[in-house]
Amino acid sequence: MRVALFVTCVNDTLFPDTGRAVVRLLRRLGVEADFPRAQTCCGQMHANTGYRDEAVRLARRSVAALRGYDAVVVPSGSCAAMIREQYPGLAGSSGPFADAVAQVVPKTYELTEFLVDVLGVTDVGAYFPHRVTYHPTCHSLRGIHLGDRPLTLLRQVKGLELVPLPGAEECCGFGGTFALKNADVSAAMCADKVRAVLDTGAEVLCAADNSCLMHIGGMLGRQRSGVRVTHLAEILCSTETAGVR
Amino acid sequence: MSSRDLILGRVRRALAGVPDVEITRAYRGPSDKPGDIRLFEERVRDYRAVVHLVDEPGVAERVARSLAERGARRVVVPAGFPAPWLAAADVEAVADDPPLSAAELDAVDGVITTCAVAIAETGTIVLDAGPGQGRRALTLVPDYHLCVVRAAEVVANVPDAVARLVPARPLTWISGPSATSDIELNRVEGVHGPRTLEVLIVT
Amino acid sequence: MSVTFLGMPAERPFPRNAARAVRDSQLRFNLRKATRTIRARRASVVAEAPDWAELREAGRAIKEHTLRNLDRYLVRLEEAVTAAGGHVHWAADGDEANRIVAGLVKATGETEVVKVKSMATQEIGLNEALHEQGITAYETDLAELIVQLGDDRPSHILVPAIHRNRAEIREIFAEHMAGWGRPAPGDLTDEPAALAEAARLHLRERFLKTKVAISGANFAIAETGTLVVLESEGNGRMCLTLPRTLISVVGIEKVLPAWRDLEVFLQLLPRSSTGERMNPYTSMWTGAAEGQEFHLVLLDNGRTGVLADEVGRQALRCIRCSACLNVCPVYERTGGHAYGSVYPGPIGAILTPQLRGMGSELDRSLPYASSLCGACYEVCPVAIDIPSVLVDLRARAPHPWPERAGMAAAGWVFERSGRLARLQRAGGRLRRLMPRRLPGPLGGWTDTRDLPEVPKESFRDWWDRTDGGRR
Numbered sequence: 001m002r003v004a005l006f007v008t009c010v011n012d013t014l015f016p017d018t019g020r021a022v023v024r025l026l027r028r029l030g031v032e033a034d035f036p037r038a039q040t041c042c043g044q045m046h047a048n049t050g051y052r053d054e055a056v057r058l059a060r061r062s063v064a065a066l067r068g069y070d071a072v073v074v075p076s077g078s079c080a081a082m083i084r085e086q087y088p089g090l091a092g093s094s095g096p097f098a099d100a101v102a103q104v105v106p107k108t109y110e111l112t113e114f115l116v117d118v119l120g121v122t123d124v125g126a127y128f129p130h131r132v133t134y135h136p137t138c139h140s141l142r143g144i145h146l147g148d149r150p151l152t153l154l155r156q157v158k159g160l161e162l163v164p165l166p167g168a169e170e171c172c173g174f175g176g177t178f179a180l181k182n183a184d185v186s187a188a189m190c191a192d193k194v195r196a197v198l199d200t201g202a203e204v205l206c207a208a209d210n211s212c213l214m215h216i217g218g219m220l221g222r223q224r225s226g227v228r229v230t231h232l233a234e235i236l237c238s239t240e241t242a243g244v245r
Numbered sequence: 246m247s248s249r250d251l252i253l254g255r256v257r258r259a260l261a262g263v264p265d266v267e268i269t270r271a272y273r274g275p276s277d278k279p280g281d282i283r284l285f286e287e288r289v290r291d292y293r294a295v296v297h298l299v300d301e302p303g304v305a306e307r308v309a310r311s312l313a314e315r316g317a318r319r320v321v322v323p324a325g326f327p328a329p330w331l332a333a334a335d336v337e338a339v340a341d342d343p344p345l346s347a348a349e350l351d352a353v354d355g356v357i358t359t360c361a362v363a364i365a366e367t368g369t370i371v372l373d374a375g376p377g378q379g380r381r382a383l384t385l386v387p388d389y390h391l392c393v394v395r396a397a398e399v400v401a402n403v404p405d406a407v408a409r410l411v412p413a414r415p416l417t418w419i420s421g422p423s424a425t426s427d428i429e430l431n432r433v434e435g436v437h438g439p440r441t442l443e444v445l446i447v448t
Numbered sequence: 449m450s451v452t453f454l455g456m457p458a459e460r461p462f463p464r465n466a467a468r469a470v471r472d473s474q475l476r477f478n479l480r481k482a483t484r485t486i487r488a489r490r491a492s493v494v495a496e497a498p499d500w501a502e503l504r505e506a507g508r509a510i511k512e513h514t515l516r517n518l519d520r521y522l523v524r525l526e527e528a529v530t531a532a533g534g535h536v537h538w539a540a541d542g543d544e545a546n547r548i549v550a551g552l553v554k555a556t557g558e559t560e561v562v563k564v565k566s567m568a569t570q571e572i573g574l575n576e577a578l579h580e581q582g583i584t585a586y587e588t589d590l591a592e593l594i595v596q597l598g599d600d601r602p603s604h605i606l607v608p609a610i611h612r613n614r615a616e617i618r619e620i621f622a623e624h625m626a627g628w629g630r631p632a633p634g635d636l637t638d639e640p641a642a643l644a645e646a647a648r649l650h651l652r653e654r655f656l657k658t659k660v661a662i663s664g665a666n667f668a669i670a671e672t673g674t675l676v677v678l679e680s681e682g683n684g685r686m687c688l689t690l691p692r693t694l695i696s697v698v699g700i701e702k703v704l705p706a707w708r709d710l711e712v713f714l715q716l717l718p719r720s721s722t723g724e725r726m727n728p729y730t731s732m733w734t735g736a737a738e739g740q741e742f743h744l745v746l747l748d749n750g751r752t753g754v755l756a757d758e759v760g761r762q763a764l765r766c767i768r769c770s771a772c773l774n775v776c777p778v779y780e781r782t783g784g785h786a787y788g789s790v791y792p793g794p795i796g797a798i799l800t801p802q803l804r805g806m807g808s809e810l811d812r813s814l815p816y817a818s819s820l821c822g823a824c825y826e827v828c829p830v831a832i833d834i835p836s837v838l839v840d841l842r843a844r845a846p847h848p849w850p851e852r853a854g855m856a857a858a859g860w861v862f863e864r865s866g867r868l869a870r871l872q873r874a875g876g877r878l879r880r881l882m883p884r885r886l887p888g889p890l891g892g893w894t895d896t897r898d899l900p901e902v903p904k905e906s907f908r909d910w911w912d913r914t915d916g917g918r919r
């Protein structure tokens with residue numbers, strides 16, 4: 001099976017640990033992922049802010065880089081949702097771009113989908129001795145319907161104490177450029193999410209999207225709350241003998 | 246050009262070349278089975294209406310008790326309401342003939358009616374101005390509405406009710422007493438319609 | 449081009465309205481409490497319906513089919529209503545509808561009308577238009593009454609006074625009822641039951657004596673000419689039943705093809721709106737019922753423009769249940785006034801800019817009043833894909849130049865992976881110089897949030913250096 005890692009521009013640039021964790025985790029499970037060097041950004045920010053032409057250009061680039069693989073693994077619910085939900089609309093009904101999209105879309109998996117549905121594993125052999133809560137980000141939850149997959153994986157992690165997050169399904173207020181264009185509402189939403197996280201008494205908040213975690217973590221940090229945020233992949237990659245780095 | 250032609254023209258231009266869509270009705274349609282009386286009773290009660298189950302011979306006595314407990318002396322009785330059901334009640338039956346004015350309706354103690362259809366799943370009674378029900382104002386202005394529902398009128402679900410009703414008649418669907426959710430989105434019973442709804446189900 | 453009026457003037461952009469609203473602790477508390485209550489109620493009665501998904505699909509398809517054959521069904525409706533003794537009028541815009549209604553009221557010789565809550569008449573500013581003609585319109589829905597007495601604006605499509613709590617409502621009643629009719633009882637408390645009782649007493653006499661009523665309608669059945677109004681309090685029944693003349697102002701998208709279609713919508717609407725298995729009262733009448741004089745005013749007011757839009761037309765499926773407002777995290781924190789339209793919340797964010805255009809700063813900002821979290825789409829009983837319509841509107845909105853420049857720059861960087869790699873390396877070298885507070889529009893982030901630390905090495909450089917961790 002030829003597997004491509006679509007690491008996403010946010011992870012590539014700001015959260016390389018997450019990308020490294022995915023590579024190591026997959027390797028531990030016997031999968032050597034390839035990193036197609038031409039990849040950059042899926043175009044979600046442009047599409048969702050109303051810059052359709054730029055989004056189309058980036059979508060073209062992305063499918064060109066990713067086509068031909070048996071599976072594309074994306075450690076981001078949001079970028080996976082962009083590819084699966086929005087690319088077909090951007091590509092139109094025919095032409096080479098539409099063909100490429102039709103080829104890539106059904107092979108695109110968010111990380112936990114790939115682990116549970118394709119590899120068929122729920123116990124990845126991880127060890128993470130911390131009190132953890134999980135925030136299902138909107139695009140993971142309502143965009144690509146990850147469902148229980150992340151929780152199923154987390155429940156098998158040795159040493160991990162999983163605590164439920166009240167109001168988990170509510171948006172954290174990130175929303176890409178929404179956080180800048182409607183900074184006040186975004187902050188108000190984030191404040192409620194932060195309160196819910198603190199109420200759980202967890203030391204670590206995890207999710208399948210670093211962009212939302214950057215947002216919630218930014219406020220947790222500003223408040224000096226002492227709670228840290230970690231991408232799910234990094235938890236699943238941790239073992240008794242090796243941390244992430 | 247008339248506004249009618251203007252609007253219809255705009256609609257037609259907007260729709261030029263737009264294909265139609267298919268309607269799939271995979272939801273539960275009419276069940277064609279009698280409604281579950283117990284469920285109906287429970288669902289009516291959920292709206293904080295008063296509910297009694299009685300058998301046919303017991304109706305007159307139950308009606309009399311309900312009206313007495315309410316302290317109702319003058320009660321509107323629409324044409325066609327079964328006379329035996331009122332036989333035991335010690336009330337003045339007010340007829341809507343000649344039609345009562347709104348003020349007169351406001352002055353009575355209550356109204357007693359039958360219904361056209363009742364829906365078990367939603368606890369709804371539907372009046373269609375037929376015999377024993379009268380025109381719509383009769384069950385609206387008085388503060389107390391006593392409705393006698395025969396088991397045969399209880400259907401299972403909303404599609405059953407829609408199938409049974411005649412659209413040309415004025416219809417009033419009633420689910421519990423008048424209520425509002427306008428204050429902090431909490432339901433409070435009792436605004437402009439009858440504040441007390443009492444339902445007798447004849448088994 | 450004429451600008452469609454939507455009940456209130458388009459003023460400041462949404463983010464500025466919202467910035468004020470999120471600082472209003474009373475508003476935040478009221479909205480949080482109310483939306484959470486109704487959300488839970490809706491969720492429980494929806495979960496109870498075993499065929500909800502199928503009902504929703506049928507609701508979507510029936511509405512979509514109706515829209516695609518709208519001319520046919522409108523003509524059919526007109527025939528059926530006329531055959532049943534009603535009179536049908538067509539209004540291309542709000543002004544025309546207002547003129548028609550004012551003319552009909554004047555013809556009766558009356559100067560007072562009672563009103564059932566109706567979004568269409570709010571949208572066209574009917575009360576104000578009637579006032580100019582010397583006609584007083586009395587709102588009879590409890591929440592509308594609160595808004596009218598408080599000289600306020602509606603902030604929700606189902607519960608226009610959702611932004612008010614019981615204590616505020618008590619104050620409004622105590623202070624203003626006397627100016628409009630029967631005063632509030634002297635010992636009025638803020639118990640919801642006492643407030644409802646005060647409204648009952650205040651309006652009772654008016655219902656019994658007023659000769660003309662104005663309503664909207666939830667549905668109009670083309671096949672039979674039947675109009676349908678769902679309500680709770682009985683004020684609707686009062687208005688629809690007692691007055692001699694009834695005038696209903698109904699948007700052209702409210703038509704349904706057949707009587708049978710009600711079996712779907714009488715399940716979808718009550719469960720989605722008030723979170724009940726059935727609302728207390730639903731009235732259905734066909735033409736001149738029980739000897740009443742009945743007028744139906746069919747209103748376009750921009751709807752045919754929306755109909756012409758391939759993506760946006762689905763907004764016309766809306767049955768105004770308000771589930772999308774109640775579940776929206778943005779609406780919950782800003783309330784309805786921030787949207788500057790009688791249609792607030794997610795549906796307002798897609799409907800207002802389509803009806804009114806994106807000429808004003810406010811209307812341009814509405815498609816952005818969403819984090820695209822998708823909660824609205826999930827609850828919508830007619831499956832309006834609000835996030836997709838928002839994104840489509842964003843693509844058509846004019847963008848401010850600094851944003852255009854920023855987006856162009858980002859697009860340029862992402863165009864070549866080498867450019868991205870060089871930028872990442874520069875960032876890695878300059879990481880210590882990163883300011884804690886960002887300038888300009890980016891300051892919106894750092895006002896309340898820390899920035900993530902920029903790593904020394906990007907993922908792609910790590911991959912190259914270590915051959916994907918194998919070295």
Ligand code: SF4
Nearest residue numbers: 766767769770772828
């Ligand atoms: S858009 Fe959907 S959820 Fe929102 S009010 Fe309309 S029908 Fe209800």
